[in-house]
Amino acid sequence: MSLELASLWRPAVEIAILWLCYYGLLRFFQGTIAVHALRGLLVLLLVVFLTQALEFEVLNWLLAKLMAISVIAVLILFQPELRRGLAKMGGESLFRVAPRNEEVIDEVIKAVTVLGRKRIGAIVAIERQTRLQPYTESGIIVDSEVTSELLITLFTPQTPLHDGGVVIAQGRVLAAACLFPLTQDPRVSKTLGTRHRAALGLSEETDALVIVVSEENGTVSLAVRGELSRDLDWESLSQALRDLYGRRGALAWEPVREAPAAG
Numbered sequence: 001m002s003l004e005l006a007s008l009w010r011p012a013v014e015i016a017i018l019w020l021c022y023y024g025l026l027r028f029f030q031g032t033i034a035v036h037a038l039r040g041l042l043v044l045l046l047v048v049f050l051t052q053a054l055e056f057e058v059l060n061w062l063l064a065k066l067m068a069i070s071v072i073a074v075l076i077l078f079q080p081e082l083r084r085g086l087a088k089m090g091g092e093s094l095f096r097v098a099p100r101n102e103e104v105i106d107e108v109i110k111a112v113t114v115l116g117r118k119r120i121g122a123i124v125a126i127e128r129q130t131r132l133q134p135y136t137e138s139g140i141i142v143d144s145e146v147t148s149e150l151l152i153t154l155f156t157p158q159t160p161l162h163d164g165g166v167v168i169a170q171g172r173v174l175a176a177a178c179l180f181p182l183t184q185d186p187r188v189s190k191t192l193g194t195r196h197r198a199a200l201g202l203s204e205e206t207d208a209l210v211i212v213v214s215e216e217n218g219t220v221s222l223a224v225r226g227e228l229s230r231d232l233d234w235e236s237l238s239q240a241l242r243d244l245y246g247r248r249g250a251l252a253w254e255p256v257r258e259a260p261a262a263g
Helices: 002-029 034-053 057-077 079-091 101-118 148-155 194-205 234-244
Strands: 122-126 140-145 165-169 172-178 209-213 220-224 227-229
Touching: 034 057, 101 122, 101 148, 101 209, 101 234, 122 148, 122 194, 140 148, 148 165, 148 172, 194 209, 194 220, 194 227, 209 234, 220 234
Parallel strands: 122 165
Antiparallel strands: 122 209, 140 172, 165 172, 209 220, 220 227
């Protein structure tokens, strides 16, 4: 009986370790585009095991060659995530306490209000479930506490980081002077400027909340899920951010839809 138990605990431990590794990978890649590729690779592995069990020699040979080549493909495909993971392991503080969502929203609204009154153009992206780290690589890492004074300073004209967008992630100003993808939607009005198009483009590719301050008239807009709501007052913006920030499910706030020909 003791021999049987001794022979069973090793496979049980191995299965538990494999499951923890699988769960850790899913958690690590959660919210990124790479998670879909990871699931595809897992499906491919299951197919390989199935062809081996059924002794499909031709398919098994082809898949074995494909798996050998895919090792390099995986390294290239997951390069940003692997680099970010190694950086986290080496330098991120485990005891950092992120501020509450309400504090971040209050500071962002204060900054946006001042920037709008002074007619200083700005674009701020607030991360939710989809990670925005790939977009920060085009900018300058700041990694600072979210304060209205910092945001106003970053967008002040003639300063080194005023051109581009600011990314707020995990309750901190992660990077500034970031480049966001422009929307390719042909229905978008031709009168919209680069900042508004960048806000729409980022909101189409991620679930981020993207706030835009117009340099021409100081109006504030919010882009969510590829929809742009313009000319928001302080109360509307505050309510929208509090309803949306940190939510995973259905949106409680419905954006005001732009007509295709709107100015």
